[in-house]
Amino acid sequence: xxxxxxxxxxxxxxxxxxxxxxxxxxxxxxxxxxxxxxxxxxxxxxxxxxxxxxxxxxxxxxxxxxxxxxxxxxxxxxxxxxxxxxxxxxxxxxxxxxxxxxxxxxxxxxxxxxxxxxxxxxxx
Amino acid sequence: xxxxxxxxxxxxxxxxxxxxxxxxxxxxxxxxxxxxxxxxxxxxxxxxxxxxxxxxxxxxxxxxxxxxxxxxxxxxxxxxxxxxxxxxxxxxxxxxxxxxxxxxxxxxxxxxxxxxxxxxxxxxxxxxxxxxxxxxxxxxxxxxxxxxxxxxxxxxxxxxxxxxxxxxxxxxxxxxxxxxxxxxxxxxxxxxxxxxxxxxxxxxxxxxxxxxxxxxxxxxxxxxxxxxxxxxxxxxxxxxxxxxxxxxxxxxxxxxxxxxxxxxxxxxxxxxxxxxxxxxxxxxxxxxxxxxxxxxxxxxxxxxxxxxxxxxxxxxxxxxxxxxxxxxxxxxxxxxxxxxxxxxxxxxxxxxxxxxxxxxxxxxxxxxxxxxxxxxxxxxxxxxxxxxxxxxxxxxxxxxxxxxxxxxxxxxxxxxxxxxxxxxxxxxxxxxxxxxxxxxxxxxxxxxxxxxxxxxxxxxxxxxxxxxxxxxxxxxxxxxxxxxxxxxxxxxxxxxxxxxxxxxxxxxxxxxxxxxxxxxxxxxxxxxxxxxxxxxxxxxxxxxxxxxxxxxxxxxxxxxxxxxxxxxxxxxxxxxxxxxxxxxxxxxxxxxxxxxxxxxxxxxxxxxxxxxxxxxxxxxxxxxxxxxxxxxxxxxxxxxxxxxxxxxxxxxxxxxxxxxxxxxxxxxxxxxxxxxxxxxxxxxxxxxxxxxxxxxxxxxxxxxxxxxxxxxxxxxxxxxxxxxxxxxxxxxxxxxxxxxxxxxxxxxxxxxxxxxxxxxxxxxxxxxxxxxxxxxxxxxxxxxxxxxxxxxxxxxxxxxxxxxxxxxxxxxxxxxxxxxxxxxxxxxxxxxxxxxxxxxxxxxxxxxxxxxxxxxxxxxxxxxxxxxx
Numbered sequence: 001x002x003x004x005x006x007x008x009x010x011x012x013x014x015x016x017x018x019x020x021x022x023x024x025x026x027x028x029x030x031x032x033x034x035x036x037x038x039x040x041x042x043x044x045x046x047x048x049x050x051x052x053x054x055x056x057x058x059x060x061x062x063x064x065x066x067x068x069x070x071x072x073x074x075x076x077x078x079x080x081x082x083x084x085x086x087x088x089x090x091x092x093x094x095x096x097x098x099x100x101x102x103x104x105x106x107x108x109x110x111x112x113x114x115x116x117x118x119x120x121x122x123x124x
Numbered sequence: 125x126x127x128x129x130x131x132x133x134x135x136x137x138x139x140x141x142x143x144x145x146x147x148x149x150x151x152x153x154x155x156x157x158x159x160x161x162x163x164x165x166x167x168x169x170x171x172x173x174x175x176x177x178x179x180x181x182x183x184x185x186x187x188x189x190x191x192x193x194x195x196x197x198x199x200x201x202x203x204x205x206x207x208x209x210x211x212x213x214x215x216x217x218x219x220x221x222x223x224x225x226x227x228x229x230x231x232x233x234x235x236x237x238x239x240x241x242x243x244x245x246x247x248x249x250x251x252x253x254x255x256x257x258x259x260x261x262x263x264x265x266x267x268x269x270x271x272x273x274x275x276x277x278x279x280x281x282x283x284x285x286x287x288x289x290x291x292x293x294x295x296x297x298x299x300x301x302x303x304x305x306x307x308x309x310x311x312x313x314x315x316x317x318x319x320x321x322x323x324x325x326x327x328x329x330x331x332x333x334x335x336x337x338x339x340x341x342x343x344x345x346x347x348x349x350x351x352x353x354x355x356x357x358x359x360x361x362x363x364x365x366x367x368x369x370x371x372x373x374x375x376x377x378x379x380x381x382x383x384x385x386x387x388x389x390x391x392x393x394x395x396x397x398x399x400x401x402x403x404x405x406x407x408x409x410x411x412x413x414x415x416x417x418x419x420x421x422x423x424x425x426x427x428x429x430x431x432x433x434x435x436x437x438x439x440x441x442x443x444x445x446x447x448x449x450x451x452x453x454x455x456x457x458x459x460x461x462x463x464x465x466x467x468x469x470x471x472x473x474x475x476x477x478x479x480x481x482x483x484x485x486x487x488x489x490x491x492x493x494x495x496x497x498x499x500x501x502x503x504x505x506x507x508x509x510x511x512x513x514x515x516x517x518x519x520x521x522x523x524x525x526x527x528x529x530x531x532x533x534x535x536x537x538x539x540x541x542x543x544x545x546x547x548x549x550x551x552x553x554x555x556x557x558x559x560x561x562x563x564x565x566x567x568x569x570x571x572x573x574x575x576x577x578x579x580x581x582x583x584x585x586x587x588x589x590x591x592x593x594x595x596x597x598x599x600x601x602x603x604x605x606x607x608x609x610x611x612x613x614x615x616x617x618x619x620x621x622x623x624x625x626x627x628x629x630x631x632x633x634x635x636x637x638x639x640x641x642x643x644x645x646x647x648x649x650x651x652x653x654x655x656x657x658x659x660x661x662x663x664x665x666x667x668x669x670x671x672x673x674x675x676x677x678x679x680x681x682x683x684x685x686x687x688x689x690x691x692x693x694x695x696x697x698x699x700x701x702x703x704x705x706x707x708x709x710x711x712x713x714x715x716x717x718x719x720x721x722x723x724x725x726x727x728x729x730x731x732x733x734x735x736x737x738x739x740x741x742x743x744x745x746x747x748x749x750x751x752x753x754x755x756x757x758x759x760x761x762x763x764x765x766x767x768x769x770x771x772x773x774x775x776x777x778x779x780x781x782x783x784x785x786x787x788x789x790x791x792x793x794x795x796x797x798x799x800x801x802x803x804x805x806x807x808x809x810x811x812x813x814x815x816x817x818x819x820x821x822x823x824x825x826x827x828x829x830x831x832x833x834x835x836x837x838x839x840x841x842x843x844x845x846x847x848x849x850x851x852x853x854x855x856x857x858x859x860x861x862x863x864x865x866x867x868x869x870x871x872x873x874x875x876x877x878x879x880x881x882x883x884x885x886x887x888x889x890x891x892x893x894x895x896x897x898x899x900x901x902x903x904x905x906x907x908x909x910x911x912x913x914x915x916x917x918x919x920x921x922x923x924x925x926x927x928x929x930x931x932x933x934x935x936x937x938x939x940x941x942x943x944x945x946x947x948x949x950x951x952x953x954x955x956x957x958x959x960x961x962x963x964x965x966x967x968x969x970x971x972x973x974x975x976x977x978x979x980x981x982x983x984x985x986x987x988x989x990x991x992x993x
Binding site: 010012013014015017018019022081083104105106107108109111 | 189193194195196197198199200688718719722
């Protein structure tokens with residue numbers, strides 16, 4: 001079976017690098033982007049199972065990534081992470097059918113579990 | 125609000141904070157002198173404790189979030205640190221009032237740490253400090269100043285106490301001055317600008333450096349260091365001048381990237397030239413390429429330099445503390461005659477040993493090389509490659525004992541740095557082993573990524589001795605022989621690689637932290653000083669495990685597992701599979717460069733360097749981290765409060781003094797500062813039942829324990845009586861109105877008890893609350909009616925008994941100070957009861973301690989519950 005593909009978008013390198021390392025450890029294929037624009041281009045080229053995106057970024061932000069994915073790539077689930085535990089943002093994201101929403105720092109184990117759930121749901 | 129302004133505000137707030145503190149300190153200086161009224165001192169004391177506790181909680185949280193289990197970003201660090209610095213500032217301001225500005229240096233120390241940390245978090249360069257440090261003055265958190273190589277080597281010298289040659293570091297500050305003085309910073313910036321090939325620019329920069337002038341300040345500091353060195357190592361003496369980049373040998377090895385100039389005469393001009401040669405190598409083409417590959421921008425890295433005395437080497441070589449071929453249970457020793465240069469550069473047919481890493485290392489494979497050539501120091505400076513004399517060529521240059529000794533050092537270095545090491549060493553003509561360098565050895569793990577890590581297979585799982593007990597402080601798996609530490613002195617005999625088992629946690633364990641495989645304690649909390657140390661050293665640790673000291677047997681082989689999922693298990697026997705699986709999975713996040721770089725900030729926050737409050741180095745100047753500052757304040761605050769209670773005699777006039785009405789003639793007067801007694805206003809006496817102060821009640825209960833208060837008059841011998849008469853004035857000087865009284869200052873959770881029985885004084889200070897970390901028990905005993913020999917015997921007896929109960933002891937002559945902290949109130953009540961019995965038991969005991977052997981007899985009796993004499 002092919003490996004699951006996960007995209008991580010965060011404007012901080014440390015989040016990208018740590019997420020890549022820990023998710024690759026689980027056997028996923030991981031690509032990271034520090035800017036949403038090239039990330040959306042890449043999504044147009046290839047199917048990703050999960051997109052993990054930061055909420056607040058310069059340029060295209062996490063909400064826009066979420067809306068774009070929902071509109072164009074039905075099979076892709078979005079997990080949002082944010083530095084600010086912002087209730088309004090969470091509600092907004094949930095309305096737009098986000099799979100999960102985590103405030104940072106996020107426990108890697110919980111992120112992994114959430115990804116696993118999203119993949120399990122996708123397989124039903 | 126944009127991110128930038130929010131950062132700016134935090135930075136601005138921090139600066140304000142320091143400003144406020146400064147004006148605050150100015151104020152306190154004017155008020156210096158005298159002593160605070162006790163009630164105010166007590167409030168300030170609590171202010172220090174509260175803020176300290178909050179600070180330790182934040183430090184613990186940062187340790188957890190930055191420990192590799194969380195995705196975090198810079199905002200988290202900024203936010204956590206700004207909260208931390210605020211509570212530390214709060215603690216300092218309370219502390220300063222409490223101590224009347226007597227430790228005002230603490231503010232300067234905090235400023236220094238604060239600017240280091242904010243500099244790292246906000247990426248603001250801060251150039252402070254010395255131009256030269258001798259190795260004995262370098263601590264583990266100084267790699268920014270002295271570079272990774274110097275810091276690592278100094279750590280081996282100062283911490284593991286391995287033999288390292290005399291050496292000093294020329295710091296990154298000197299480097300900055302050198303670059304600025306010669307306007308080289310512009311040339312560095314130009315490296316990244318357009319125009320002209322990169323390599324040509326690098327070459328031009330190197331030429332500029334070789335022609336540049338050493339700034340006068342740097343020059344004179346180097347000269348002074350050379351003079352000092354001359355006095356230490358005599359003449360002739362030569363130096364190895366080596367690179368020590370800011371991050372070199374720390375996170376990345378930079379192996380072989382920079383210049384080393386060997387056998388440099390101890391002359392200023394020669395050293396300066398070698399210095400410039402090393403600096404220039406920062407801009408060699410290969411070094412620039414390496415830096416780019418690992419994410420450094422060429423020129424961003426600062427270069428410190430190490431000047432290390434050359435060893436008159438008979439043989440030298442390299443050790444890989446874990447064999448790079450995957451045989452991680454073995455290590456490799458390479459050796460050759462003379463200097464090790466030829467091995468480092470892979471140019472000689474050296475001797476080879478494969479050694480099994482065990483408690484007693486064992487050579488499993490060896491091959492003697494031809495070693496036709498060797499590198500030697502030339503008498504006037506420099507090195508030469510010469511033919512090996514016939515009587516030595518082809519002969520092994522080490523004895524099996526030396527190989528094992530080297531292996532032992534390598535194992536302890538690897539354990540200390542928690543990763544495989546590439547170690548350079550030399551043996552001199554007297555057979556002494558010197559460590560010249562230790563840097564991380566990058567070993568690629570066999571790819572577990574493809575399939576995900578395989579579950580550990582334990583072929584014959586041992587019996588489970590304990591399961592799911594206690595709280596995990598540091599995850600991981602470690603195996604070794606159980607060593608039960610009952611008193612701090614036991615640490616002297618701690619066998620390397622053992623599993624430390626103790627009743628309480630203690631920061632004293634830091635002494636053996638680099639040598640141990642795991643820690644289990646019966647009681648303890650994950651936020652204690654020891655817990656922070658365990659995280660810093662990544663020692664698998666379980667606290668509050670119940671009865672580990674009872675369940676595990678001294679000398680038993682065990683594997684301690686503090687698993688990822690939070691479960692704990694202690695297996696009988698040592699299970700390598702479990703241990704290696706855990707090492708593999710936990711080392712991974714360490715490989716992410718960005719992560720390591722960000723986590724580095726913790727080096728200024730969580731390690732604890734001030735361990736023993738009774739040592740001279742327990743001073744504000746020796747505080748290197750936020751944790752040190754907290755620790756210093758805590759200790760000194762307790763001392764201050766004790767003094768305040770002891771000397772704040774004016775209290776007797778203002779506070780109602782209530783006499784305790786007890787069945788024993790203890791004559792105790794209680795000053796209730798809130799919740800200490802439950803009596804009607806104006807009532808002049810209180811019974812035992814009316815004591816509501818938890819610590820006072822417990823200690824009085826102990827004093828009243830049946831049979832322990834010996835009221836039989838003990839006859840003094842004539843010389844005892846004379847001796848007591850002559851010393852009366854010494855003992856009572858300084859005390860005025862409450863001489864002759866036994867005084868307790870008490871609240872619901874606090875007690876300070878000053879006792880005077882006959883001719884000795886006994887002081888007990890105790891805080892006993894539901895918050896374990898607030899709790900302490902301080903016991904001081906001095907004096908006595910008999911001659912010094914007998915009095916010292918009583919001190920010895922007290923020390924023996926108090927040690928048995930886990931106190932840290934310091935005694936001198938007829939004075940003993942014992943402390944305990946960080947214990948639960950339940951346990952403390954029990955200890956107070958025992959302390960009360962001890963007070964009663966030892967009142968007149970010195971008079972009957974006629975022989976040294978009586979000390980043992982009576983201490984055994986006391987511990988066994990026999991109180992008659």
